[in-house]
Amino acid sequence: MFRNLTLAQQMFFFVLAVFLILLVFRILVKLKLAPVLLYAACANLIFPEWVAEQKALYWAILAGLVLVTIFRWVGPRLTAHMEEQRIMREIVEQSRAAEAMGYRNDQISFEVKEGTPQIKIRQ
Secondary structure (H helix, E strand, C coil): CHHHCCHHHHHHHHHHHHHHHHHHHHHHHHCCCHHHHHHHHHHHHHCHHHHHHCHHHHHHHHHHHHHHHHHHHHHHHHHHHHHHHHHHHHHHHHHHHHHHCCCCHHHEEEEEECCEEEEEECC
16 A cells, blocks of 8 residues: 555655554553553553463553552542532631631621632621
């Protein structure tokens, strides 16, 4: 197929192939899937005999990499959710304390600075 192409066309297809490979790799890095897919591809392409002999170890390593990837996806979301829950608890505690002091709900507001909610009371 590529024998009948001019040099310019061959160079174009080469540059296009390199660009697409880099694009796919960048997407995999953004999705944090690069280690899993690199391991699977390299193990099967470079060491097929080892994979055939050590199937249990191959699958255990692959499962470990998949678990690490899942934790890397879930970890930041879980941390953000826990931080949001902490802030909400502090807001509830401060609003209850303000109500106990006799302030109405329309007199208090909150502003979060550096991860800490601060109550503001209007007279």
